[in-house]
Amino acid sequence: DAGITQSPRHKVTETGTPVTLRCHQTENHRYMYWYRQDPGHGLRLIHYSYGVKDTDKGEVSDGYSVSRSKTEDFLLTLESATSSQTSVYFCAISEDRAYGYTFGSGTRLTVV
Amino acid sequence: AQKVTQAQTEISVVEKEDVTLDCVYETRDTTYYLFWYKQPPSGELVFLIRRNSFDEQNEISGRYSWNFQKSTSSFNFTITASQVVDSAVYFCALSVFEGGSEKLVFGKGTKLTVNP
Numbered sequence: 001d002a003g004i005t006q007s008p009r010h011k012v013t014e015t016g017t018p019v020t021l022r023c024h025q026t027e028n029h030r031y032m033y034w035y036r037q038d039p040g041h042g043l044r045l046i047h048y049s050y051g052v053k054d055t056d057k058g059e060v061s062d063g064y065s066v067s068r069s070k071t072e073d074f075l076l077t078l079e080s081a082t083s084s085q086t087s088v089y090f091c092a093i094s095e096d097r098a099y100g101y102t103f104g105s106g107t108r109l110t111v112v
Numbered sequence: 113a114q115k116v117t118q119a120q121t122e123i124s125v126v127e128k129e130d131v132t133l134d135c136v137y138e139t140r141d142t143t144y145y146l147f148w149y150k151q152p153p154s155g156e157l158v159f160l161i162r163r164n165s166f167d168e169q170n171e172i173s174g175r176y177s178w179n180f181q182k183s184t185s186s187f188n189f190t191i192t193a194s195q196v197v198d199s200a201v202y203f204c205a206l207s208v209f210e211g212g213s214e215k216l217v218f219g220k221g222t223k224l225t226v227n228p
Contacts, residue, residue, distance in 0.1 A: 031214055042118075042203060042220035050213040058215075090157065097145050097207040097214045098164065103157040 003027040006091050006104035013111055019078040021107050023091030025071075029102075032074040033092040036060065036085075037106075043090060049074055081111045114139050114208045118219035125194055126227050133189040133222045135204030141165075145207040146180065146187045147216070152200045160202075163187065194226045 004025045013019050023032060031050055035043040035058075045058030047066040055066050063085060065077045078085055091104040115138040125131045137146065148160040161171060163180050171178045175192045191198055204219045 033216065035218075040121075040220065043205075043218040045215060045217070048213060048215060056211060056213065088155070092216065094214060094216075097209075097216075100147070100159060100162050101207075101216055103149075105156055 004091060004093050004102050004104045006089075006107050008107060009105065010108045011110070013081050013109070015082060015111055016080050019081050019109065019111075021076045021089055021091075021109070023074040023076070023093075023104060025074075025093045027093060027095070027102070028071055029093040029095040031094040032068065033094075033101075034058075034064075034066065034074065034076045035090045035092065036087040037090060038087050046076065046089075078109075081109075083111050085109065086111045114141075114206060114210065114215075114217050116204050116206050116217055116219035118202075118204055118222050120222045121220070122223045122225070124225045124227065127196060128193050129226075130190060130192050131194050131224065131226075133191075133202050133204075133224065135187045135189065135219060137185050137187065137204070137206045139206060139208055141208050143209070147205040147207065148178065148187075148189050149203045149205065150200045151203065151221070157203075160189075191224075194224075196226050196228055199224060199226045 007022045033048045034046040044060045049055045049068040067075045089107045092101045094101045117136045144165045146163045150158040177190045179188045201221045201223045203221045206217045
């Protein structure tokens with residue numbers, strides 16, 4: 001049991017539609033993160049959360065919003081998907097960086 | 113700026129060769145953590161090592177070794193006697209405390225191809 005799951009694993013959506021990705025954890029960790037991975041860019045931080053209802057922007061937050069109403073769930077929403085948001089999205093959790101970070105399996109999102 | 117640089121975009125070696133992946137970081141923090149992750153073709157991120165800024169001891173784990181040098185802000189990763197299964201993208205990452213929260217900043221990754 002990895003303690004973190006992402007859903008869906010794959011999604012194809014049309015330009016202009018809203019999309020929500022879910023990250024669920026069973027570890028009760030304080031910190032949760034959303035990254036996107038694109039060729040040549042590595043993983044870039046979109047948004048992060050340091051507690052319930054406490055969220056902030058990362059380096060590539062434009063076009064994305066997040067919510068965390070419960071410790072275990074961190075939702076990433078693309079309000080109006082664009083082709084530039086085609087990417088692989090990873091969620092990560094951490095209680096303390098001294099103990100490291102755990103990553104989900106990723107969500108492959110294609111915007112057509 | 114809090115930044116990680118992996119200057120080698122792609123490396124190709126023949127099996128049994130030794131290979132070193134470079135990682136240079138920048139941070140204002142005096143306490144920080146460095147990580148290496150492996151991403152095989154299947155796509156998941158596999159944790160390899162964590163090192164804090166107060167521990168400059170080098171580490172060896174089987175064919176893998178890591179050299180941490182604060183004087184040059186580097187945390188290099190060496191694979192000895194490489195194998196085809198080592199083919200993957202390797203990421204170096206830096207954890208800092210910024211804006212009231214911990215954050216993990218990644219380098220762009222080095223794609224390693226080990227040929228038989």
